[in-house]
Amino acid sequence: MNHPVQMSNYNAWATQTLLERIKELPSSVMQQEVNTSFSTIGEAFAHVYAIEKCWLQIMSGTSMSKAIEACLPLQQETLRYSAEEFMVVFSELAEQYKAWFRSQDDLEQTIVLENPYVGTRSTRLSEIAFHVVNHGTYHRGNISTMLRQLGHASTMNDYSFFWYQEPVKSI
Incomplete structure (x- = not known):
């Protein structure tokens, strides 16, 4: 099993599962203000989307500064x-990640990251792929907390629940 691909x-x-849950709620929930790390659920999803798009560009060979410049406006x-619009763009992004993984012969390849916030380091592509997943998991947790603060239940989207779903088309 290719663990970066599986993750x-x-x-x-997990993102689609959470968005499906949010689709069941009043549409206003995406823009209701809460006192947490993001002021709205929409803002949290927008952040995750822009950052996941940014990392894909970096893994594809774009410098981090150029990727940030291109993606932060997103x-x-x-x-x-x-929720429906986010479902579409995240689905398209997932397809782009699948295509990227299919194009890779060596996920252990090292690239040099010139991170404008913390400096330069060498990092394997597989490490970046795991970071993208970890970042998404972290913010889905934020969104679940935001839903609870707004009086709504979230939904289970842990990795262990993913194991029991219909088989996902492999990359």
């Missing part, structure tokens, strides 16, 4: 998206 599939499934562009 990427999980990441896409956060503002998607800020007010509905």
